[in-house]
Amino acid sequence: MIDLSPRLWRGDPMNDAASSLTVVIVGGGFSGAMLAARLAERGQASALIERGDAFGPGVAYSATLDAHRLNVRAERMSALADRPGDFADWLKAHHPDHAAPDGFPPRRLYGLYVAARLAAVEAAHQGLIQRVKGEALAVEGRSVVLSDGRRIEGCTVVLATGNPAPRTAAAGQSPRILPDPWAPGAFDRIQPNDAVLILGSGLTMVDVVLALQARGWRGRATAVSRRGLTPRAHGDHHDAPAALPPEALSGALSQRLAAARKLAREHGWRRLMEGYRPITAGLWRAATTAERARFLRHLRPWWDVHRHRIAPEIAAALDALIAEGRLSVRAGRVSATEVSADIVTLTVSAPGGAAQTLTAAWLIDCTGPGHDAAATPLTAALIAAGRARLDPLKLGLDLDEAGRVLHADGAADPDLFLLGPPARAALWETIAVPDIRQRIETLARALTA
Structure with missing residues (x-):
């Protein structure tokens, strides 16, 4: 067991306002890592648990292709609520070729920025952030149990587990069905001229088509979604908000x-x-x-x-693929899926009732994050124990306004919080950095009050 027992952290001017106990954070992506950094700056110790190899970038900002751009302008992507120019300043110092404040730099650069901020805070506030590599299996009281048997103890637990993989396509049904487009090597077997079918026509579909293109793929893709809608593009410059009556x-x-x-x-x-x-x-x-x-x-x-818009240059690349006939987007509901040794066939009921048959060599699930708290072991156990409950629409765990998990009887758990995308049932907009960083600031103040 890792020793994270209560101890007094000295030498930080914020120490008197902060707890000497450890906050246990599950998830080392943007939400978890930046919460740990903000807590450390306020003199609060934390243990940051991450099952992957990298602390900070998470899935969203671990992209390696420059074609995978941010969906928010650089000038609005600071990790700090009180320093809005932090990311833009970092770009000027480290990647001046991508430093246009109203531009949409590659997501990989944002991942480097998040990792750099975490490392800088660790160096400035030594001992206040402990990185723990492991997979969280259960939350017991104020402790988190890992898959290898370790128990991480603290005073509060924050679940910041990010976006899970899609769940629409049936994993294991056939090697021709790719249920997780972000899995390592997911596209290795797709040949340059292969046709692909894509479930979903949102941001994940855009990323997947661009990733295939970067690998030299020259085939055709057909994206199917209920409405056949694709993400709109940002304008050339940031738009001032309209006053709402x-x-x-x-x-x-x-x-x-x-x-x-x-x-x-x-x-x-x-x-x-x-x-x-x-x-x-x-x-x-x-x-x-x-x-x-x-x-x-x-x-x-x-x-x-x-x-949730895309950069103008990404929209132009998508339009070019459509104009070339290499990408088409269909509206309809998938009523049947059949798979043979080398072909995937979808039967799609289009609006109005007409059915279409679509075939390709591969089917890729791009329906977006598969949030299902009842099917995720970590949260399913909390629900079964009555320590958590689903919201009425089953979007996720039910929370109070502060982000505390609600018990089956509606009481707020003082020691268990949700942060980032998993909190969507209570807050809806918890995906983009500008929204998450404000929640981080609010939670950091609450945890160090």
């Missing part, structure tokens, strides 16, 4: 939607989305379960493609 913020959803459409016509949809961005979590928390369900059922696909 009361009718766009309260009342019946139909009335809010009408007001939002009117604003989009008058000011442009990008300005509309920027207006909603800082208040989305509050609107989500204020919504009833019925309102959330209606949003998910009717509006979510359009929200996603307008809210």
Whole structure:
């Protein structure tokens, strides 16, 4: 067992305001690593548990291709809520060729930035961050049990496990079905002229097509999603947020939607989305379960493609593939999947009821993160024990406004928090760095109060 017993950390001006006990953080990607860094800057010790080899980048920022760009401008990607220019300044110092503040640099550079910030904080506040390589299997009280039997003890546990792999495609059904596009070597068997079918037409589909292209792939891809929508592009420059009138913020959803459409016509949809961005979590928390369900059922696909945009140059590359006939996007519901030795066949029911048969050599699941707290061992055990519960729509674990996990009886657990994408059921917008860094700041203050 690692010795993380309570001890007093001296030599830091913030020490009097912070607990001498250890915060145990599960997940060493952006959310977990930057929380550990912020806690250390406030004099708080933490143990950062990561099952992978790299602490900081996580899956999102471990990309190695320059074609995999950030989806937010560099000037808005600081890891620090109180230093908005931190990432842009880091780029100027270390990668000046990608330092345009309104540009979209490669995600690999952001991964380097996050790792560099973590290392710098560790050097400045020695002993306050302990890296632990291992896979968390269970949360017991204020401890986390790892797969090798180690028990990491602390005063508080924060689950910051990031985005899981997609879950739509059936893993193991056939080697022709690739259920996790981020798995090492996922595309090694795809030949240059192979045709591929893609489930989903969002950000993951964009990344996969560009990754195949970078490997010399010259085949054709068909992406299938329920609505056939693809991510919209950012404008040439950041759009100022539109002022939202009361009718766009309260009342019946139909009335809010009408007001939002009117604003989009008058000011442009990008300005509309920027207006909603800082208040989305509050609107989500204020919504009833019925309102959330209606949003998910009717509006979510359009929200996603307008809210989570791609860099203009990436949109241009996608348009070029479509113009060449190498990428097509179909709207429809997959009603059947058949796999032979060398062919995958999808039967797709298009809007209006007409069925299509699509064939290719490979099927790649790009439906996005497969959040399923009830099927993930770490959280499923908490649910079974009554220490956690699913939200009414089963998007994830139910939380209070502070991010504390709610027990089966609705009581907030004072020692168990969620941070980042797993907190989407309670906060909705917990994916992008600007949203997560603010949650980190709020949580760091709460944990060191």
